[in-house]
Amino acid sequence: MDKQQLPALGIDLGGTKIAAALVQGHTVVGEPWRVPTPQGPDKIIEALLELIEKFKKEHLIMGVGIATAGIVNPETGEVVGSTGNLPGWEGTPLKKIIEAKTALRVHVENDANAAAYGEVCASPHLQNKTCIVTVTLGTGIGVGIIIDGDVYRGAHFAAGEGGHIKISMENRRRCTCELWDCWEAYGSGRGLLATGWEMLEGVTDDQSRLAQRRAHLTNQDILEAAKDGEVLAQRMLEKWHEHVACGLVSLCHLLDPDVFVLTGGMSKFVDYKMLRDMVADRTLPRISKFLEIHPSLLSEAAGLIGAAELVLLEATRGDKPVRA
């Protein structure tokens, strides 16, 4: 059997759940698995090993690609930068541990980078482009940059932290990273909720059903009320679109990408027509006339597909020996 035709196992390690699936031919094959993310690095590694063993028992696999939150050195496979979603994860030599325990080739990648790579691998229309930027709109914002088909990671592997570009100088909102006015503090799910609270200031319970929910307001409340035609909720959503747009405008002028691909849980609520108009209004005509913003075709699988593709790429190039 040709080793290069074997699938790889892709794993997406998030703050709340771990998703895993076999990836072959740029797509998920077979049943994906999901388990809740346990607390603490030791427990997480245990859960990862269990998942890998499960797949290994049933399939021949080329290797394991792991997409994780945080700043990752993909050469050593170490998590070199912290993340609020996975406390204590910084400093974990993930590749080394998993390779030693499983005798499989392992590639570890920042989740935003992995999602971007997965998106490009799996999308025929994203081939042979100069620059593809994926923006993951979830609890936070991740940015993945693919230049000439390769992941752009920056000088210290931190380019995926594009959610922390600064979109205001007013010091109005503190980000979970403790900096002020990061894009993520406005354009993420957390950002929409903060916008909701702000816009409820001075609104009385009889003026809006959202005001009645003030203490327990969720994005679901805002989205449902907007759908039901409540004007205040629609304004909140519009404001959120404006916040997403303002970050994209900076990315446009600095990177001048071919396409933006939006992914992540919050991307489902994007009105693409509205967003494109808002970005175009704030961008040089020479750039905005080429502007393309599309939803992801892969949705939540992008990260694990990208991680799996990266380990397959390494195996094909043979640039790093499997330790087994």
Add this chain to the structure above:
Amino acid sequence: MDKQQLPALGIDLGGTKIAAALVQGHTVVGEPWRVPTPQGPDKIIEALLELIEKFKKEHLIMGVGIATAGIVNPETGEVVGSTGNLPGWEGTPLKKIIEAKTALRVHVENDANAAAYGEVCASPHLQNKTCIVTVTLGTGIGVGIIIDGDVYRGAHFAAGEGGHIKISMENRRRCTCELWDCWEAYGSGRGLLATGWEMLEGVTDDQSRLAQRRAHLTNQDILEAAKDGEVLAQRMLEKWHEHVACGLVSLCHLLDPDVFVLTGGMSKFVDYKMLRDMVADRTLPRISKFLEIHPSLLSEAAGLIGAAELVLLEATRGDKPVRA
């Protein structure tokens, strides 16, 4: 004589002057020339041809590299995007015209990109880096990005327009590009002056010597007053540093560069210690701990050196035939 050892002529075409010099061994050789930029595309081309003829008469040259404001397609050598500084320049097929008239190989490049490439070519400490970003602080702001030793131009050659990233959502300052709150509207020379005017609001003539100059205020006034210890002028300069820093912060999180190199007329007035501290305060520790911000070693020659180096590179690779 080995053709590859011949110098190239580098030309930097700015809104107010045209500078030209021979470039060989990554440095300017012989006397540079400067002429004022005439009005209108025809007159500019005439001036360029005159300059080239002058050098051609006295030297054997490999080709001509031209750095110009505006968005440039370096493959066709056409100015594809407008610039306020050179009215009517958009649409000029500059490479084609100059090659036809001079029978020399010509490379045309956006000035910010050329400056970045010149900086990297001429600086031994900038070799073999992942990402070098040069920021030209002049009347406006230009951004040049070098990734793995090559100019990063974006999908539509507009990556050099990084001065138009958005650093505020308040719609407080209109940029010369007609967009609101571009970095350039705050962090450039024009931005410092606007900050000066803003901070003079409500200040009476007896409170500040700058208030007396209100109608005719220049950056020179602000810089001199700050040097003489006037607190208000020092606050203006500090505020300008903050504005420069806020743009750099976005570049840090998105590109994670090895080094920022500052160039352009306004870069002479940067307090590097203050600027580094301001950027570090607003950047994720994982990125700020590696932060390097340096002044250019080439100053105003970076653009013409870069343009000349780019035509030498093309000649060496032989990837585009000389039309002669």
